[in-house]
Amino acid sequence: MALILIADDAAFMRMRCGRMLTEHGFEVVEAENGREAVEKYQALKPDVVLLDITMPEMDGLQALRAIKAIDPQARVGMVTALGQQQVVMEALQAGARDFVVKPFQPERVLAAVEKLLR
């Protein structure tokens, strides 16, 4: 069973994504900010990471770079309300493998996870 780390400062988003992924057979762990996401990545080595960008303490792009520094092969997708072209480019250049813009249909996040697991 693949382990998915969901990092989002909004408890509602963590619940929504987590519930959907659990229903599809994934194991889920949560982080409330980028710093916690990096700590949990180091401790648990999840199969996939889903990162929000606008988070307190450490934003998602900083967390992405930190996770990639720990593990260059880390499979990270961004799930964020920020869809500006320069943000997408910055995330992809920093190593994100997918980019989901909120609000999203649940199937889009599921497809992103399945793509990241391949």
Place this chain on the structure above:
Amino acid sequence: MQGQAVVPPEVEHVLTSPPQHTPRAEHLEPFLQAAREVLELELGTSVQRGKLQLWQGSQTTQDITVIIGITGELTGLAIYGLSEATALAAISRMMGTAIEELDDLALSGIAELGNCIAGRATTLLGDRGIVANIAPPVLLQGAGSRISTAGIMCLVVPLATDVGTIEAQLAIKGR
């Protein structure tokens, strides 16, 4: 957006020929378009724009207020206010089940609605060559508090949905 209200001449004049610290239509319209798109997707409702007003000075909050700071080539605040009844109806719609109480999880969902609207607005602004960013949302619970938008004139737009009215207060100016 369905049923767009006619902009009063005095409001239109200010938006198209603004003195300093007055919002411009080209900066505000993305926030209203984003609200329509996000509310239609998340709540499955059409959105009707009500009468536009311009305010200067402080505003009084509704039961639930989501405040999002805007930075970059634009600065200011995007504020979304709604009643408790509207918030309960909205979060029930979003969660697919009847919610009877605005607990922390429900309030997080309302804040996230504001975050998605403001985030989508920055994407639309980016498409127009305007680079803006947003801060994590702040949620204020409790009617009757006063919010000052620091000298920036505020465009107030009621957005009517089938779960209730959400009032957008946009105090945003270009650098």
